[in-house]
Amino acid sequence: MISTVLSPKSRMQRNPDVDKVNHMEQEGSRNRALHWAGLLRRLGREAVGIVYPPVCCGCGRLTGDHHAVCPACWSGLRLIERPYCEILGLPFAFDAGPGSVSPEAIADPPVFDRLRSVAIHDGVVRDLVHGLKYRDRTDLAPMMGEWMIRASDGAVAAADMIVPVPLHAFRLWRRKFNQAAELARAIAGRAEKPYRPDALRRIKRTSRQVGLGARAREENVRGAFVVPESGRPGLSGKRIILVDDVYTTGATVSAATRALKRAGAGDVTVLTFARAMSGPI
16 A cells, blocks of 8 residues: 655645635625624614604704704704805805905904804704703714814815814813814714814813903903924824804904914814804894
């Protein structure tokens, strides 16, 4: 009898047909696992929908989807759409042509490069802001963030990073969360942009801005923000989206923008969910 002795090299060689079969079995197992995982997620969402049916974020009426508003509330939104001032985002009563700038922006140019907001701060919009800010409705941030991306008119898509207006450490401790940070995080995640809550620091414990006039608001936040030394190299020449919930007089976002520009930021777009208006539009 003649016996064949396999060398170590021969024993290490693998049958390609066996490898192909094993690979196909692994792919089949992975696909089945993904199918069952997707099915379980859908069943979970349906179960949640039965226990907690989707309701309008404005009035509480039943809707077809979570984090949405009903047609009645939607029709009451005073959305800020074109035509508007290219710098301040102020709505125009008529279309003055591309690149139009308001008299306010010419007379008193802002320190930031442009301002964009979703809607006027009243009705349902005010309720959404107050729900997020005062009633811990952080679940509203993703929906509000998506609206803000659309309102940014391409500024988010062109940005290098998303930065929230920070709270002072003491106020953050009392409130437990920063509504601007919740919005900024939602925007960054949806747009796949870097989220930089560390880019700005609020070092001055200011009074609440509510009830203050324009000059008092400006004095209140003067010198309130700084960029940490560790964050300065990453800001040089960058296009930044500065996020806040409401734009009133612009004192807070202007003070924050000054700190970013002193640190070398190249372009700052202020993006808010709501905008307070003192007169008719």
